Amino acid sequence: MNSHETVVYENTFPVEGKSFNNAGQVSTQVKALLQKMKIPIKIARRAAIVTYEAEINICSYADHGKIILRVTPEEIIIEAIDEGQGIADIEAAMEEGFSTATERIWRMGFGAGMGLSNMRNFSDYFHITSEVGKGTRLKMIICIDDKHLGKQ
Template sequence: MNLEYENSFEIQGGNFQEAGDISVFIKKKLQNLGVAREILRRVAIAVYESEINIISYASKGIIHISISPESVVIDAEDEGPGIENIELAMRAGYSTATDKIREMGFGAGMGIPNIMNCSDKFTITSELNKGTHLTIIINISNNDAEKNR
């Protein structure tokens, strides 16, 4: 299997109409590439939560995804307000979602914790009034052995 794929997707803040589209596209792509269901599930969740956060909180962003036989690497980078307290943002249940975001069905404070659960390696950096950058790595080879899922 020739497992190599790379693509970038632009996201506009506030564009809830297209929320989830990137995740669905990537999921189909990985399915066609023959990636295992468990990996697929984790990539789809990580991409979904990343795109919803960019739509919800940032002015714009890019999700870059790179697939190799070893891993799936997702970079979600945005221009926006940044995150004041990353430790808090990583905590289950913490949310600053506005009423508008909550009306769309989001704001449980579970997005970042979900991403972390799906990642083999997760890093988040953020600068106030600049933006936020998540790097998510999901291993493909030896995945079960490493994570013991």
């Protein structure tokens, strides 16, 4: 990660917690923005997938949250920060198939227990911290082939 890299785009998107009213809207916007910035489609798709999974988890489990998108010429940085119940056992939550989804979440089509492992698999850097009763923070970085950006 290059923390001194020039940020060419930065935006914070609020995400409603415990509600599916707007579920998926942030990841749709993120994908459109990245495509507008001429980010290669494969990279934009990966960024949209990790954003979507983080967004749906906030919609499912948190009280409220936000997603921060930052783009530099070399990488896409996505942070998902929420306030809510937090995760007691991160190692267990990271396992494929682990889910505490309720019937309501199931009925929305979620709760396979794949979101966090997808986020880890589709990002080049993945970091999660959580505090029970406080909330959860995710940071994910996807590297861009630096030949592509800036040719807009």
